[in-house]
Amino acid sequence: MPDLSANLSLPYLLPSQAQKHVTHNEALRQLDTLVQMAVQSFNASEAPPAPEDGEIHALGLAPTGVWAGQGGQLAVYNSNAWTFLAPKDGWRAWDMQASELKVYSAGVWLPIMPELQNLEGVGVGTTSDATNRLAVASDAALLTHAGSDHRLTINKAGPTDTASMVFQSNWSGRAEIGLTGDEDFHFRVSSDGSSFKDALTLRGSDGAVTAPCLMSGSIDIAGDSVGYVPTPSAGGMFAINLVDPLYPQAPHSGLFSFDTGPSMLLHTLAAGSRMDNLNTDTLTGTSGTDEYTSLAVRAGELQIENRYGSLRRYAYTFLNTY
Known part of the structure; x- marks a missing residue:
């Protein structure tokens, strides 16, 4: 039988062991550290001058001082001394500074909730892809104001590019409205999804309205x-x-x-x-x-x-x- 548990490395009581209370108390100390774990700082490099009992720090790759040589470990302060634990994939800890839950994976502590900026894509009820970075499958979608006005902006890069809305039937385009290849506003229709005809055009230079x-x-x-x-x-x-x-x-x-x-x-x-x-x-x-x-x-x-x-x-x- 091994001396330590598989996941938290808690020491087992062994047959005919003297002073069993020491081993038992050590296991309780590690449980107290790792269960509901709250970490004071991540990627830490230098021990605080006056730590409190039970204080935990997730160390960076090259800590110094009393932490030297313990890169990547969890530093735990108990009974006026630092002890070190090696985290395992899947361990979770509350970041006291950022007020967020993190998980240990492949040598890195990562937020369980990812940063919601510069995402590769978002799918709601469906899957996004490289072209449709935002994809929504729903009976309806609502965009509303936050107290006064609300404006939806569709921006294109240059005059000959397109900024438009396409209306499809069974994934085949039947109507399109917007700036389709120039600076005029077009209402276009199609019978086959590939060839579109202008039904109405509002000229950008002077607002003139053109129809066939x-x-x-x-x-x-x-x-x-x-x-x-x-x-x-x-x-x-x-x-x-x-x-x-x-x-x-x-x-x-x-x-x-x-x-x-x-x-x-x-x-x-x-x-x-x-x-x-x-x-x-x-x-x-x-x-x-x-x-x-x-x-x-x-x-x-x-x-x-x-x-x-x-x-x-x-x-x-x-x-x-x-």
Whole structure:
């Protein structure tokens, strides 16, 4: 029969042993140390000047002084002397300084609860992976405020990257919303999960809304100045009018067809009495008649000249573009 127990190395009482109480008391002392173990410091290197009975320190690799040569051991102070115990895998101890429970594994004391920063991944009800670092399997997910506002941010690295939300059916994409490869906000749909078509686009530069065969927006133009609106395609039709919150501005409205491609052209379909078509002229801010709004086209753009007083807002809608 061995002299010591397998796990805690407690001394056994042996047959015909004298002074059995000494062996018994030593076993009780080790039990008192190791059961419900509370450690004053981890990776300790130098003994405290005035330790108390029962004080325990987990030593670092190269302790000094009275601890020299006991690297990695548990130093226990009892009866005015230090004794040393070799920890085993699975032993647990309460860290008095950090107020956390630790476990001994492969020569290192580790927190039982890992550091919840810079994690490789988190899976809730499922398993995360290298791509989906956060994975959640649930009937619903809730993100709520902590007293006032709540904002969910999806960030991308650069203008040509993607920051979006994809909606799938049986793991095949059917809809996507977000910044998909540029700085405009896209609503896209797909029938097969691989080829997506834009159903609606909000242009980041000016907020213009584009849909197949349709684009609407507005632009503010100072007096005697020119504003430029990129056309959604090389040709089509558009309606435009000056917006005034106080009264209608029908004289500054019109319906036109355009070509801003190789054969530039601006053709009037209907126009108010103060809406001028200057076709392919280059507008300067004073090209048209005073008190009028003038239009012209250039490569890829509609020009709008405001000669009707101060800052004005123009609303436009492109139709049947291709």
